[in-house]
Amino acid sequence: MSRRALAFGGAIVLAIAIGWVLFVALPRWYRPTPAATATAPQAPRVEPPQAAAARKITATLYFVSDDGFSLVPAQREVAYAEDVAEQARAIIEAQLMPSPPLVSAIPGGTRLRQVFVTGHGDAFVDLSPEVSTNHPGGSLEETLTVYAIVDVLTVNLPAITHVQILVDGKEVDTLAGHVDLRHPLAKSLEWVVHDTH
Amino acid sequence: MPFRFFQALQAAVVVAVSIITVLSAAQTPAPVTPYTVVTRSGRQPLAVHVVNGQEMFALDDLARLFSLAVREDTLAGGITVSTNGQTIVMTPQQPLASVGGRMISLPAAPVREGRLWLVPVDFVSRALAPISQQRVELRKPSRLLLVGDVRLPRVAARSEALGGMTRVTVDVAPATPHTLAQEGTRLLLRFDADALDVGDIRITPNDVLLGVHPGDTPSVLAFDLGPRFASFRVSDQPPPAPNAGRIVVELLSQTEAPGAPGAAPAPSPQTPTTEPPLLDLTPPGGFRIIVLDPGHGGDDAGAKGANGTLEKNVTLAIARKLKAALESRLGVRVLLTRDGDQNINIDQRAALANNNKADVFLSIHANASARPGASGAEVFSLSASDDTSRATAATPESLPVIGGGNRDIQVIPWETAQGRFLEPSSAFARTLEGALREHVPMSRRPVVQAPLRVLVGANMPAALVETGFLTNAAQEKQLAGDEFQNAIVQALADGIVRFRASAGGAVR
Numbered sequence: 001m002s003r004r005a006l007a008f009g010g011a012i013v014l015a016i017a018i019g020w021v022l023f024v025a026l027p028r029w030y031r032p033t034p035a036a037t038a039t040a041p042q043a044p045r046v047e048p049p050q051a052a053a054a055r056k057i058t059a060t061l062y063f064v065s066d067d068g069f070s071l072v073p074a075q076r077e078v079a080y081a082e083d084v085a086e087q088a089r090a091i092i093e094a095q096l097m098p099s100p101p102l103v104s105a106i107p108g109g110t111r112l113r114q115v116f117v118t119g120h121g122d123a124f125v126d127l128s129p130e131v132s133t134n135h136p137g138g139s140l141e142e143t144l145t146v147y148a149i150v151d152v153l154t155v156n157l158p159a160i161t162h163v164q165i166l167v168d169g170k171e172v173d174t175l176a177g178h179v180d181l182r183h184p185l186a187k188s189l190e191w192v193v194h195d196t197h
Numbered sequence: 198m199p200f201r202f203f204q205a206l207q208a209a210v211v212v213a214v215s216i217i218t219v220l221s222a223a224q225t226p227a228p229v230t231p232y233t234v235v236t237r238s239g240r241q242p243l244a245v246h247v248v249n250g251q252e253m254f255a256l257d258d259l260a261r262l263f264s265l266a267v268r269e270d271t272l273a274g275g276i277t278v279s280t281n282g283q284t285i286v287m288t289p290q291q292p293l294a295s296v297g298g299r300m301i302s303l304p305a306a307p308v309r310e311g312r313l314w315l316v317p318v319d320f321v322s323r324a325l326a327p328i329s330q331q332r333v334e335l336r337k338p339s340r341l342l343l344v345g346d347v348r349l350p351r352v353a354a355r356s357e358a359l360g361g362m363t364r365v366t367v368d369v370a371p372a373t374p375h376t377l378a379q380e381g382t383r384l385l386l387r388f389d390a391d392a393l394d395v396g397d398i399r400i401t402p403n404d405v406l407l408g409v410h411p412g413d414t415p416s417v418l419a420f421d422l423g424p425r426f427a428s429f430r431v432s433d434q435p436p437p438a439p440n441a442g443r444i445v446v447e448l449l450s451q452t453e454a455p456g457a458p459g460a461a462p463a464p465s466p467q468t469p470t471t472e473p474p475l476l477d478l479t480p481p482g483g484f485r486i487i488v489l490d491p492g493h494g495g496d497d498a499g500a501k502g503a504n505g506t507l508e509k510n511v512t513l514a515i516a517r518k519l520k521a522a523l524e525s526r527l528g529v530r531v532l533l534t535r536d537g538d539q540n541i542n543i544d545q546r547a548a549l550a551n552n553n554k555a556d557v558f559l560s561i562h563a564n565a566s567a568r569p570g571a572s573g574a575e576v577f578s579l580s581a582s583d584d585t586s587r588a589t590a591a592t593p594e595s596l597p598v599i600g601g602g603n604r605d606i607q608v609i610p611w612e613t614a615q616g617r618f619l620e621p622s623s624a625f626a627r628t629l630e631g632a633l634r635e636h637v638p639m640s641r642r643p644v645v646q647a648p649l650r651v652l653v654g655a656n657m658p659a660a661l662v663e664t665g666f667l668t669n670a671a672q673e674k675q676l677a678g679d680e681f682q683n684a685i686v687q688a689l690a691d692g693i694v695r696f697r698a699s700a701g702g703a704v705r
Contacts, residue, residue, distance in 0.1 A: 064568060065568075066568065067571060067641055068566035068570065069566075069571060069641045070642075103567050103568065104567070105567065136500060136565040136567065136668060137493075137500035137501070137508060137565045138500045138508075138564040138565030138667075138668070139564060139575075139647065139649060139661060139663050140564050140565070140566060140575065140640075140645075140663065141564070141566050141567060143645075143647045144567075173543055173650055174543070174650050177499065177543065178649055178650065179647065179648055179649065180648045180649065180650035180653055185582075185648065186582070188580075
């Protein structure tokens with residue numbers, strides 16, 4: 001009786017031991033140490049931030065002309081970033097900032113969600129739904145909204161040749177029923193007049 | 198169960214094979230009444246071949262008649278027809294032709310019969326007429342092909358007895374000068390024409406009028422008078438259509454007894470006849486269908502004015518008025534992508550135009566700007582993009598075809614259909630701008646090209662008009678009112694009429 005109980009108890013202990021080794025010890029052993037994962041990507045960032053924080057680039061932003069029929073360029077200082085997507089993000093964020101007395105072609109309340117850049121020079125600019133819901137409509141104003149975003153990236157970043165606007169993470173037909181946004185659009189300076197502010 | 202399935206399959210195969218056999222047997226041409234080619238120098242027959250129930254002309258016959266150069270590209274399988282530096286390109290087994298760069302549809306594909314290439318008779322009106330320097334008119338009901346400056350008006354007549362008088366209504370298209378004179382027991386209605394294309398004559402013979410028929414000379418319609426004929430009067434009545442004329446001849450009978458009350462001539466000879474047009478007056482060729490697209494609708498109100506004017510209501514009001522104006526001025530069918538306040542998918546708009554083979558597509562909008570001062574009308578056409586240029590330079594794909602083998606077929610997705618109409622669409626936009634300028638204020642940038650979504654899929658010349666700015670207080674007031682809407686309608690109707698007139702051979 002006691003021998004059987006002893007054997008039973010031993011079997012349970014052995015099973016627990018094997019289970020611990022299989023599911024806890026081995027995975028822990030083979031997983032890279034948490035310290036290593038944390039430091040690896042951070043390592044290259046340690047030095048540049050101090051230098052980059054001070055570094056600025058001059059970017060050309062686009063606003064609605066006085067008569068409402070064109071975009072006018074305006075120069076602004078924008079934080080420098082090493083990476084194209086990061087730089088694109090900084091430029092779009094500067095473009096979205098209210099800049100009175102200039103009038104923005106992009107509806108108020110629009111926020112930048114994300115920017116992706118492909119290896120082929122296509123940038124995907126994901127904007128918050130306000131770009132569509134707050135849009136006043138009209139073929140002209142919608143064209144200016146779209147080309148303010150397309151041109152601000154393609155003019156300032158030669159690595160970006162085409163821009164597609166996404167809304168709330170999704171591809172859209174148009175912002176307000178006019179301009180075809182189903183494909184990335186190329187730079188068009190046809191909408192820009194050259195009297196710099 | 199599987200056995201019964203195989204039996205059904207076998208039966209289906211047998212039926213299919215017999216249908217194919219019958220169809221291929223039907224391909225042998227049967228003799229039919231030829232067409233008559235009418236030129237100033239005379240008449241000659243033009244043989245008609247019937248293939249699969251379709252009447253066709255031999256391309257060689259047409260080449261002789263119109264001095265066309267026909268070249269067959271055996272390698273690519275295409276047929277090129279050229280005249281006066283313009284070309285028509287056809288592909289066997291495709292009921293389409295490219296005419297001077299514009300695609301047109303044919304009721305059937307070109308067919309090879311021995312050494313002859315056959316094309317549907319409509320090839321003459323749809324492909325040849327637009328690029329020909331002289332007038333080419335195919336009259337299917339009377340089996341006539343008019344070439345050059347021949348005057349051959351169509352006529353039709355109908356009689357009705359009204360008390361003591363018999364009234365004969367004669368419709369003539371186009372309206373043609375004429376005289377009426379009595380010669381013995383006949384009245385001769387003589388037209389200033391080379392000949393008459395006499396259509397439907399519906400006369401109920403009585404003792405005043407025995408019948409109406411073509412006269413001894415080609416431009417005369419003869420009335421055979423009955424024994425009780427006394428006198429006649431003739432008047433021109435309001436035409437049944439702008440391009441036709443209506444002549445009313447009233448034949449009075451002899452009074453039975455002097456003073457009999459019923460014998461008095463009918464009260465007013467000038468009462469216009471209520472006869473519907475006796476001739477089919479739809480213009481051959483030219484614009485048949487125009488699609489107007491009132492922008493936005495339903496949940497999508499479009500642009501909004503400060504006083505609450507909604508773009509969707511303005512665009513619908515203008516589109517409805519323009520439809521009425523075009524239908525009465527051009528006699529064409531006008532379709533609206535919406536005739537109420539409903540949501541319409543952006544793809545459905547051009548699809549309606551494509552499915553109805555519209556000749557032009559016009560989307561009607563009202564504009565908005567971040568600057569309240571912006572005002573004026575502007576006209577947009579599609580700008581060239583990577584996608585549209587891909588459509589123009591569409592490379593033929595090798596596809597398997599019925600009957601075995603592969604053939605190079607140009608596949609153009611609707612998605613990029615407008616790519617082939619960038620030039621005519623831009624001309625359409627310029628024409629509309631020219632007409633608008635005469636009636637309403639224009640914007641600083643009145644003709645614009647932009648990648649507009651609604652135009653991308655249109656398989657015909659297409660434009661979008663922004664009638665004015667709802668964000669401008671003065672223009673909002675105008676856009677909501679009848680006066681400005683009517684000015685826009687007048688301008689757009691003028692523009693469409695002008696574009697039709699300039700669209701090469703489209704006007705006949």
